[in-house]
Amino acid sequence: MKLPHDPLWPRAQSLFSAEVSGHSDVTLVGIPASQTSLSPSSAHETPAAIRSALLRYSTAHSDPRVSLERLILRDAGNVSSPDSNEQITIEQLTKLKAETELLISLGGDNSVSYSAFKATGATGLITFDAHYDLRDGISNGSPVRRLVEAGLDGKKVVQIGIADFSNSVEYAKRAKDFGITVIPRSSLRARTISDVWAEALAIAGSKIFVDFDMDVCDRSVVPACPAAAPGGISADEIRQFAFLAGSSTGVVGADITEIDSTKDSSDERTVRLAALVVLEMIAGLSTRE
Known part of the structure; x- marks a missing residue:
C-alpha cells in the first residue's frame, strides 16, 4: 500500500511500537x-489485513478528552494459532496481558475468543454477535458454551445483537438455561x-x-463476514x-473476529471497519480516569 506522506497527518499505525x-x-x-470454522x-489472514487498514486512518478524534499520543501502544505481532495448540x-x-491494561486480539474466526478470554483472567463476557456461539464441539460456533462449561458464570454473560432467523430454538433455550442475558437486535x-x-x-x-464478532453488523458494511445478514x-x-x-475501566480484553x-469487497470496507473498532477502543481507553 503506497500512500502519500504528510508530516502534519500522522497515521494511526505509526503509534504502535513493536517492542517485545x-x-x-x-x-x-x-x-x-480458521481451521475449525463451520x-x-x-x-487466519485477517490480522495482517486489519494492521494494513490502520494506515488509512489518522490519530485525530472529535472528543476533546481523547489523546492517542499520550498512550503506550504496542503491536506484539501474532501468537501461534490455537488450531495447532490452544494451550500454547x-x-x-x-x-502479553501481564504487561498491558487492555489486550486487543485480532482474529481469526470466533474460536479465538476462548483463548483470548482465558488469557485475560476475565470473569464476565459481553459479546456483540448475531449468534449465541453455544454449539457443541470446538469451532467458531462454540466459544461461549466452552467458556461457561470451563467455569464462566452464565449470569455474567451478556449477548448483544443476537439476530432473528440466525439461530435455533434449542440454542436460545441453552442460553436461557445458562442464565445468559440476551439483548437481541x-x-x-x-x-x-x-x-x-x-x-x-x-x-x-x-x-x-x-467479543466483537463483526457479523453482528449489517451485511452491507461487513461483506467479508460469511454469516452476516x-x-x-x-x-x-x-x-x-x-x-x-x-x-470502561472494567474491560480488560477484547477481540475482533469472524x-x-x-x-472482502474491493474497497476493503470490512477490514477498514475492524481497524476503526480498534481505534475507537483505544480512543475510549485514553479517556479513562
Missing part, C-alpha cells in the same frame, strides 16, 4: 485461526446505545472481556460500542 516487552496501555496481537474461511496460545497471550431499535452498554456492564461485573447493527453503532468498551479478509 515492557508495560503498555494497549497491546494488539493477532490470533490466526464454513470454509481464510480468517493461551500461555502466550497470558504473558430487535431490542436495540428502541434503546440508546449508552443504556444498553450500562446494562451490560452492570451484569458482566468488574473484569470484562468484549441484512439488518444487523450499523457501522456507526459498533464504533460507538467500541468507544464505550474502551472507556472476518475473512480474502473475501
